[in-house]
Amino acid sequence: MKNKNEIKILKNRSIIKFEGKDFLGEVGIDGRIFKALTYARISVGVISQQAVENGISVLVNESDSEKAVNCLIEEFENERKSGKVSQIFSINNVSVLGFVAPDFNKIMSELARNNIFPLILNQVLAENRINLVVTSSQDEKSKNIIEAEIFSKPKTVHLAIIGHGRVGSTLIDQVLQKSEDIRNRKKIDLKIVAVANSRKIAFNKDGFNANWADEVSVAEEKSSVESLIHFSQLHQLENLIVVDNTTSKDFVKNYTRLADNGFDLVSSNKIFNTAPISEYRDLRNVLTKKNKKYLYETNVGAGLPLIDTIKLLHLSGENITRIKGVFSGSLSYIFNNFSVREEKFSTIVKEAIEKGFTSHDPREDLSGNDVAKKLLILARELDLTNELTDINIQSLIPEKLGKLNKNEFLNSLDLLDSYFEEIKKNQKENHVLRFIGELHGDLQQEKGELDVQLISVPANSEIGQLKGSDSIFKIYTENYGENPLVIRGAGAGAKVAARGVFGDILRLSENK
Numbered sequence: 001m002k003n004k005n006e007i008k009i010l011k012n013r014s015i016i017k018f019e020g021k022d023f024l025g026e027v028g029i030d031g032r033i034f035k036a037l038t039y040a041r042i043s044v045g046v047i048s049q050q051a052v053e054n055g056i057s058v059l060v061n062e063s064d065s066e067k068a069v070n071c072l073i074e075e076f077e078n079e080r081k082s083g084k085v086s087q088i089f090s091i092n093n094v095s096v097l098g099f100v101a102p103d104f105n106k107i108m109s110e111l112a113r114n115n116i117f118p119l120i121l122n123q124v125l126a127e128n129r130i131n132l133v134v135t136s137s138q139d140e141k142s143k144n145i146i147e148a149e150i151f152s153k154p155k156t157v158h159l160a161i162i163g164h165g166r167v168g169s170t171l172i173d174q175v176l177q178k179s180e181d182i183r184n185r186k187k188i189d190l191k192i193v194a195v196a197n198s199r200k201i202a203f204n205k206d207g208f209n210a211n212w213a214d215e216v217s218v219a220e221e222k223s224s225v226e227s228l229i230h231f232s233q234l235h236q237l238e239n240l241i242v243v244d245n246t247t248s249k250d251f252v253k254n255y256t257r258l259a260d261n262g263f264d265l266v267s268s269n270k271i272f273n274t275a276p277i278s279e280y281r282d283l284r285n286v287l288t289k290k291n292k293k294y295l296y297e298t299n300v301g302a303g304l305p306l307i308d309t310i311k312l313l314h315l316s317g318e319n320i321t322r323i324k325g326v327f328s329g330s331l332s333y334i335f336n337n338f339s340v341r342e343e344k345f346s347t348i349v350k351e352a353i354e355k356g357f358t359s360h361d362p363r364e365d366l367s368g369n370d371v372a373k374k375l376l377i378l379a380r381e382l383d384l385t386n387e388l389t390d391i392n393i394q395s396l397i398p399e400k401l402g403k404l405n406k407n408e409f410l411n412s413l414d415l416l417d418s419y420f421e422e423i424k425k426n427q428k429e430n431h432v433l434r435f436i437g438e439l440h441g442d443l444q445q446e447k448g449e450l451d452v453q454l455i456s457v458p459a460n461s462e463i464g465q466l467k468g469s470d471s472i473f474k475i476y477t478e479n480y481g482e483n484p485l486v487i488r489g490a491g492a493g494a495k496v497a498a499r500g501v502f503g504d505i506l507r508l509s510e511n512k
């Protein structure tokens with residue numbers, strides 16, 4: 001190699017594989033292989049011997065591969081008949097990458113994380129010189145990964161944003177606004193290469209810019225995970241992250257396939273983490289096997305650093321004994337306001353919807369389901385095996401309103417007014433209403449007790465003093481005793497949720 005800093009790439013090569021048994025160490029076999037190839041005027045490149053499998057691999061130009069196989073078949077006719085040589089065949093469409101790198105192990109682990117496993121590897125340790133043979137469908141991607149490692153170039157991270165509703169579109173704008181700064185400060189080049197909704201998916205291999213919404217609106221490709229995987233393979237994209245900002249039950253079924261195809265996962269969607277425990281564990285096993293990561297900090301408390309904190313406490317052996325709080329940003333807003341304002345319940349619910357605090361269908365919040373899911377997600381972080389059906393949920397909507405379609409329900413909101421007015425009036429003096437979640441019981445057992453309910457608390461209590469759409473999580477542990485660790489802050493809204501998702505993306509990117 002002339003320039004030590006160059007990555008040399010030789011395309012259109014074939015591996016000729018020569019396999020058999022009992023010829024290891026036999027004098028003359030290698031010589032006959034090279035002689036036969038030389039007589040056929042075939043030039044030979046990287047060579048590798050597999051002692052265990054008793055085979056030899058040589059590299060030739062793809063245009064010579066058929067001739068190379070035929071001349072070796074002819075040369076070893078007798079050994080093939082006796083069974084000493086079992087197979088002579090070619091693997092076409094491969095490329096060689098030659099480079100000098102001091103930290104070879106790091107490069108190998110980066111390649112493996114991107115599902116790249118070299119077919120041949122030759123190393124001259126003393127000179128840090130390496131030759132890798134990879135399939136041509138992965139050669140450019142391998143080159144980019146190796147270049148980023150050896151030349152400390154910004155590493156490109158390719159993002160597929162699934163769902164561009166309130167959270168997804170805010171996230172895209174935040175990423176676009178910050179990408180240059182992140183490239184300069186962290187040497188991470190974030191490129192949004194795919195954006196999808198439930199109907200279609202738009203691709204841009206160079207990365208979308210501020211006009212992304214226009215590109216999505218004219219896209220014609222049907223939304224599917226197959227086309228996303230195909231696109232990532234066609235363009236040999238490395239460091240892939242798929243971001244699920246949907247509310248879809250169907251999309252989460254793709255997580256395993258995406259992990260299998262080299263994607264790490266970030267999700268604001270709570271559905272996967274509240275699936276039956278066997279499915280929940282299956283994906284985690286696949287992720288471990290495939291060395292893929294799955295981050296979901298925004299599943300509980302939007303952008304608040306809650307899941308990470310609980311994970312750390314639990315991992316460090318601190319026994320969490322109880323978690324109690326206001327888990328829902330929308331219900332926080334609704335009851336913080338309803339408790340102190342002379343307004344109808346339905347008016348305040350409409351405000352929460354307008355401010356983007358509620359789920360797409362506000363009944364997900366008002367039924368207590370959203371809080372129940374958040375509670376379950378926290379319980380499972382503590383290795384408890386609870387299911388959604390184990391949770392005692394007090395729903396805030398009568399059954400008949402649950403059966404309406406979304407618009408009919410929104411038009412019937414005022415049917416809730418007198419019921420909540422009555423509850424408000426019947427409280428003790430200086431009390432306010434709060435909708436809380438609580439995980440308690442003996443948390444060293446397999447399952448904890450999970451309750452979701454509307455309570456009345458003194459206005460001057462910690463929970464009673466909550467404002468705006470803030471969430472509060474009180475985490476009680478053995479060592480903190482009756483002084484819980486308290487995490488409090490904005491619990492809903494597209495901006496804070498998107499910021500939390502962005503944080504997960506950056507955490508994954510930094511470790512890539």
Ligand SMILES: NC(=O)C1=CN([C@@H]2O[C@H](COP(=O)(O)OP(=O)(O)OC[C@H]3O[C@@H](n4cnc5c(N)ncnc54)[C@H](OP(=O)(O)O)[C@@H]3O)[C@@H](O)[C@H]2O)C=CC1
Pocket residue numbers: 162163164165166167168196197198199223245246247248250251268269270298299302329356357358359360491492493494497
């Ligand atoms: N809003 C908030 O404060 C917070 C929200 N979250 C979570 O963030 C997620 C997104 O919320 P939000 O942005 O408010 O929801 P929206 O309803 O505003 O947006 C959902 C998006 O997902 C798309 N989508 C739905 N199904 C699919 C599918 N099968 N494949 C591809 N795209 C799909 C929708 O496309 P289409 O228009 O075609 O249906 C839409 O673009 C939710 O899971 C929510 O629970 C988490 C924390 C806080």
Ligand SMILES: N[C@@H](CC=O)C(=O)O
Pocket residue numbers: 299327328329330331357358359365370491492493
């Ligand atoms: N609707 C949720 C936000 C999304 O998770 C809430 O009100 O907290």
